[in-house]
Amino acid sequence: MYEIGQAEIDAVARVINSGQLFRYRGGEGGEVDTFERSLCAMLDQPYFVTVTSGTAALICGLVGLEIGPGDEVIVPGYTFMATASAVVAVGAIPVVVDIDESCCLDPVALERAIGPRTKAVIPVHMRGLPCDLDGIQAVCRRHGLKLLEDACQGFGGQYHGRWLGAIGDAGAYSFNHFKTISCGEGGGVTTASREVFERALTHHDSGTAFRGHAGEMTIPLFCGTNFRCNELLGAVLNVQLSRLAGIRTRLRERRDLLRERLDGSSAFELSPVNDVEGDLGAVVGLLFETAAQRQAAERHLASAGQGFAAGSPIDSGIHVYSRWQPIIEQRGSYHPAHDAYRRPENEGCRKTVTPDMLPRTLDILDRTLHLVLDTKTPLEHYAALAAKLRELG
Numbered sequence: 001m002y003e004i005g006q007a008e009i010d011a012v013a014r015v016i017n018s019g020q021l022f023r024y025r026g027g028e029g030g031e032v033d034t035f036e037r038s039l040c041a042m043l044d045q046p047y048f049v050t051v052t053s054g055t056a057a058l059i060c061g062l063v064g065l066e067i068g069p070g071d072e073v074i075v076p077g078y079t080f081m082a083t084a085s086a087v088v089a090v091g092a093i094p095v096v097v098d099i100d101e102s103c104c105l106d107p108v109a110l111e112r113a114i115g116p117r118t119k120a121v122i123p124v125h126m127r128g129l130p131c132d133l134d135g136i137q138a139v140c141r142r143h144g145l146k147l148l149e150d151a152c153q154g155f156g157g158q159y160h161g162r163w164l165g166a167i168g169d170a171g172a173y174s175f176n177h178f179k180t181i182s183c184g185e186g187g188g189v190t191t192a193s194r195e196v197f198e199r200a201l202t203h204h205d206s207g208t209a210f211r212g213h214a215g216e217m218t219i220p221l222f223c224g225t226n227f228r229c230n231e232l233l234g235a236v237l238n239v240q241l242s243r244l245a246g247i248r249t250r251l252r253e254r255r256d257l258l259r260e261r262l263d264g265s266s267a268f269e270l271s272p273v274n275d276v277e278g279d280l281g282a283v284v285g286l287l288f289e290t291a292a293q294r295q296a297a298e299r300h301l302a303s304a305g306q307g308f309a310a311g312s313p314i315d316s317g318i319h320v321y322s323r324w325q326p327i328i329e330q331r332g333s334y335h336p337a338h339d340a341y342r343r344p345e346n347e348g349c350r351k352t353v354t355p356d357m358l359p360r361t362l363d364i365l366d367r368t369l370h371l372v373l374d375t376k377t378p379l380e381h382y383a384a385l386a387a388k389l390r391e392l393g
């Protein structure tokens, strides 16, 4: 979905010519440093750490929130498996919960699923569609849960005027190939909490060995790992960020055209959106009464032979919990002593995930059709798509 061109080539060339590829050589005013300052300003957050992937960002967020063995973390049944495997990576157990018709975590199902071990929840803004964060935050407050937003697909989307990822206790972004902006592989974690930031920073930087101001830390250093971003990726990200406003405008033009022309159909409804204005515009969801009707609509679109990008989230492979093989088979690690599923601390946690355990989620996904929007595809293509769909009623 991202846009890329000569400006990124020039930015990377500048970094190579400078000979400073390492972020802590680039220092203040270096590429990664500049990206983090820009993100803090944009998100109105005091802290942002750039890392090497969205998965790394989720792991750093969980580390920041002190999630570990003995804890359960609630995740939705519709998300990339990395949301759940990040939980396993920090030694905790993911508990998979229903979505609602917005294709995001259902706050009612969330509250019902809370058990004595539940410590945190990771709502996921799938395809830039904002979760019902008011509902989810209310549940978190009532039960003392930490809130980590998985905004890996939600970068550039908003909820009630605030950027997705910058609303919970921490938020994770991905800048991989499939996301709003991209440096090939990359990510970032943001928080308003000094302590959460310090733990995330330490974890991403081998115990902050390279940070000049490691001495300013208020938490004791621990070993961590290395998810540091380099200046080449930082340079690409700075240019990519400058493209965000244009991407948002073009996506939303396409979304608004489709929503306007598809509203009022007798064949389907527009999927409910928790904040239509904040939605990124990466997809327009259609909700059918039955899966058979959704399939018929997909065949109708394919018959036009115009390459309309439309598909049901039920067919999105590893984005559906029923396809999370390692989670279902409870294999958390290469080494049994590292495996969250075998740790004695997790004995009382709810580990069972079976492919058919969330029939409501599977039914909603099966009845939903996502029209996938692209900024480089002209508006007329979407006008033709709308016209083809209105032939259904």
Ligand SMILES: *Cc1c(COP(=O)(O)O)cnc(C)c1O
Residues within 6 Å of the ligand: 052, 053, 054, 055, 056, 079, 080, 082, 083, 124, 126, 150, 152, 153, 174, 175, 176, 185, 186, 187
């Ligand atoms: C992409 C993605 C991730 C993981 O991001 P990577 O950069 O591939 O590690 C996590 N959660 C969701 C919802 C994603 O779409």
